[in-house]
Amino acid sequence: MYKQKFVKVEPLYKESKYIIKKYYVELGDLEEEKNKLLNELDVINNSVAEKLNTLETLDLDNRINLNLDIHLLKNKSEVIEKMLDEVNEKFDKLYLKYAGLLISAKKEEDLIRGKYNVTEIIEKHKTAILMELNDLGKQSKEQYLEVAPYFREIFSKPIVKEYHPRYSQLFDFESLRPRYYTLNKRVVKLEEVDQALYGGDISDLIKYIY
Secondary structure (H helix, E strand, C coil): CCCCCCCCCCCCCCHHHHHHHHHHHHHHHHHHHHHHHHHHHHHHHHHHHHHHHHHHCCCHHHHHHHHHHHHHHHHHHHHHHHHHHHHHHHHHHHHHHHHHHHHHHHHHHHHHHCCCCCHHHHHHHHHHHHHHHHHHHHHHHHHHHHHHHHHHHHCCHHHHHHHHHHHCCCCHHHHCCCCCCCCCCCCCCCCHHHHHHHCCCCCCCCCCCC
């Protein structure tokens, strides 16, 4: 397959990558905090369930003490749930913080991406194509002019015109010059440029190269 790197694209997302790296550090800290709280909440809930299961089998004094323990555990559970709500708020603040940082980074990185002017690249290669085709045309015309008088002489004969009436017009430069055959009016269509810029497989676009 035809593959060649024509330009070396400088890092386009340097600032974004730095921001994303910091984001995951802070995200990891929050997730660790949340997991600790959830684990602690599970321990408390399991302990409350166990105490409730044994409550009816105890005498009055032990039931009082056990109910006090359950009450304390439930109070602790409420505190942890409140802390979980606060952690979830921290997650939201984290998302908004880093979304804002990425938006700011995008504005700076757009300036870098703007250096790669696709229109200029196409126009540059268009100029090179036209110059090469023009050179091909000039050389072809020079060679044609060497033999054109002989074509005219032979195909102007009455007997040749009688037997080959059409061919006298098929030996002019218009008929013999190099030609470009395509159903498209444009050498490169907008959708072809877009497909190439997606960076995927374009073998269907360049099947006539090499």
